[in-house]
Amino acid sequence: MRRSLFAAGAAAMLALVTAACGLGSSDAGSEGNTGPVPELGADQRVSIVFESYNFGQAGAWTDTFNELIAAFEKEHPNISVTAQKPQGNSANPATDTISSLQSQLTAGSPPDVVQLGFSDLDFTVNQLGAKALDDLVGENAVQANFDGEEYPYAEAARKLGDWDGKTYGVPFVFSTPMLYYNKQLFSQAGLDPEQAPAKWSEVRDSAKAVAGRTGKDGVYVDCLTKAAKDWCFQSIVRSNGGRVISQDRSKLTFAEQPVVEVVSTMQDMVKGGAMPNLTQMQAVEAFARGDLGMIVESSAIQGTFLKGAGDEWELGAGAMPSFEGTQAVPTNSGAALFVFSADQAKQRAGWELIKFLTSERAYTTIASKIGYLPLRTGLVEDPDGLKSWAEQNPYLEPNLEQLGRLEPWVSMPGTSYLQIRDGMMEAVENVVFQGADAEATLRAEQGELSKLLPGGGR
């Protein structure tokens, strides 16, 4: 009796679990469009859901996006948009984007348009089933949107959401790694406050000068920890002629000599007292407080630094430093807009929303109210656009200049892409901040993580 009860209970549990796990999995990845989805009729009402991590942050971010959505609905009275932030419990909603989408796909109700990071591109296209925009609305329409009404997208930004020759995501928000520095501390250390260090050797020497003469910390390179992800680590590695993964993305290459050199250089800065052993958040707060001479950081954090500087110290900015005899290769962080809807009317409405959010008008609003880099770079020359904003923003120039030399942030392949990325960055962190041997640590980690590549890295 007792045994049969347990068996019945176990069977019921199993049925529940399998039913729950099976829900909603049918839709992901389905294709099947044979031509562009039809335009919406004038009286055809459509409701779509737009998921963006910008709605997770109160203040300018949520307000600006709500304003844009309201303007879009006014322009398209037959489309109503419900905005939502990703589900999840991370302090930073941008890190919840993929898990949020996965759980909603499981529940059978994915959002129609989603803002997702470039490092998730492979997974977004091949596992989550983002729709190819070229298939939905035709390649010409996608390219016409990039060309814009007056100001086209920066050339380097156009293909960041492409996969296998098709555009899946329209690049939307964007930042590049910059070297920010504290002009007051530079003056106190006897350095030229108007000249940002351009080479890594200059960064090291300036950091030592700041640390030695002001008693504050020298430089923090926020590209060397798991928390920083790998976007600007890839930039430093590319600047030294290396790669973390082979060009055909079949082999991990982060134990090769150029990468070992990069990691050893950074370790030497920590050992030599030029770089403090801080967490990402500690370093950002210390720099904002005026207790750190320099920080290599995403241009997206600039607002925090300007607010921290206030009237007490002045912020300086330079491009990503380079190694001797080479030019720095900046990469980008940021996100693109993807369509996940399976319904044709919603797909068309989603495309209309994407066009609106990446229009000249929207970029003018977004750049001036939030400070994001406008991907239609010509807008900064337009007196009716962002010219006056650009003139008041002296930090924009190195950022725009870097766009011309930009290389995409390469996403890791397969379903274990996050483990590969995080494992690699943990190894880098161990070397730089915990003093582990660079070559041995990276080689051992590369061997382990290669097993997680599709096909086991063979």
Place this chain on the structure above:
Amino acid sequence: MTTEPVGGPSSVHRIAGHLVLGLLSLLCVFPIYWLYATSLRVPGDVSELSPLPWPLSTDNYADALEKNDVAAMLLNTGIVAVLSAFGQLLVGLLAAYAFAAWRFPLQRLIYLLFVGTWLVPFQATMLPNYVLLARLGLLETLAGVIVPNLCSALGVLLLREHLKSFPKELLDAARMDGRSSWTALWTVVVPALRPALAALGILLAITAWNEYFWPAMVLQRSNAVVQLGLRSFMGTEGNDWGPLMATAGLACLPVFALYLVLQRHIVNAFVRSGLK
């Protein structure tokens, strides 16, 4: 002549004990002090490390109130906390009464099933719960936050333990007086359990008040509860510490007030449980 009890601790030991306890209290209070100190700094000084905030400013509170509807958030969080705690107490009380006052078939197995639910981590039941809510149309509602949390295994366990030591003779006497088991529950059992119910109630209400993970899953389109409102000051472009600390400071006040009101009952209940 001394008033100290025979064999009691010497004054040196007492002073040392008080010193250790005082230091521990300081350690416990310091983060709360820092929270309020940061919230009262001038917005440009929120990263400062000086122990005394000066000059004082309420700008961070004004900023928090401007960016988020904090009053509505506190009200919603209060509703969630009160209804969740009330539901859990009611279910716990009825279940514990049944387990303690009656003998029925499969009693042990059913009790073990209750205990078993305590061992299943929330993350394991999260997705099925979410799917169920989606089907019931309860996503994006406060009911969606409350309903899956209406039963607490902890509540059942604690109340059953309290009821086990409740004298059966009183229940027998109530029955001989002609009271039904339902009337006996409310006129005999509940008054005797008041301290335990108050302690458990406040524990459950504070847990529901502080709950972050589940509301973050269910309420995707708004920051309806205060813990989600707190998160809205953190993001990709850095953290807005001033209004974050101000909102956290405001969120602590109702819990603190609740504790002050029910403090006597809680101490009572814990002392009694400890003496058993």
